[in-house]
Amino acid sequence: MRDAMEQEAEDAPIRMGAITDSLGFLIRLAQIKAFDNFFENLGDHGLKPGEFTVLWVIGLNPGLRQGSIANTLRIKPAHMTKLTARLVQRGLVTRKTPKSDRRAVRLYLTEEGSGFVEAHRENFLSFNFTEKDNLSQEEADQLTSLLKKFTGLNACH
Amino acid sequence: MRDAMEQEAEDAPIRMGAITDSLGFLIRLAQIKAFDNFFENLGDHGLKPGEFTVLWVIGLNPGLRQGSIANTLRIKPAHMTKLTARLVQRGLVTRKTPKSDRRAVRLYLTEEGSGFVEAHRENFLSFNFTEKDNLSQEEADQLTSLLKKFTGLNACH
DNA sequence: CGGATTTAGTTTCCGCGTAAACTAAATTTT
């Protein structure tokens, strides 16, 4: 009833061949899933994963230069400028140019920013857990550890 | 010499706290790395990972509907339209509207498209390997398997 | 010192991917 080679039948299984073993492809899928989970759990506060991460790092390193953060989090300078502007505009972050180097920009959390991180810390950290849907705790730990190795997070850049 | 709490010294180690264990963050880093590797190894042919993947799947399933591919590869319809247009424009793919359903669009590789996939198959598959930089073969396999589980690639959607 | 280079960040412009609204065709309902 249906053509042998051509995919005329809608319900025919779709062959994916070797891409199902492609790290690049799998990582892209994982990215999508992680993103979905993020919004399911803390979409309400209106920040995106990247923004939250920046906020987090500023909280841990008040006064860090904008460029250092960009470098650490693998965000490009051009993007960092806009991202920072957004956070400032929301009143979560302040920029300060030190007298010692008037090119530089140092970042600090505002009161509100501090409160924000404090308020969402649990949610943000649990976001690591809720997205482990299909994984046991051990598997999740293993995945985390392998990704760290793969990305060279330990060895720094 | 430097302020205790503030990050006045440039070379001070940057604290990242719990995000180094955040799957979402790690996956983003992995994504960036995979992307870099892709372009290092086959950036010359001018296709991006997503485009190559689509080409690949069409090759394995000639005549598949555009929407089915989008669904399988988690590409949104709106994007799929543009992506397909690009591939058609490069002469790698042809679109065909079957008489049985004049809304649908079926996709096929052209001669050139077939040749293209054929020519880059090795490169494309080895792309899985070259990006395993920091990982042993066993670790890479393990990572692949965990990502499959995490993304639910086995269980389908 | 004063010109050349480097460094920090910004601005402009562009492409990718998405959401929402839309067009057209098939299907369901009555």
Place this chain on the structure above:
DNA sequence: AAAATTTAGTTTACGCGGAAACTAAATCCG
């Protein structure tokens, strides 16, 4: 069979992220 609904794909408008060119300040060097 006509109206309502669903389905397939496209169009439009927008935001995110990046590359390249730029501005301004600091450093290097003769």
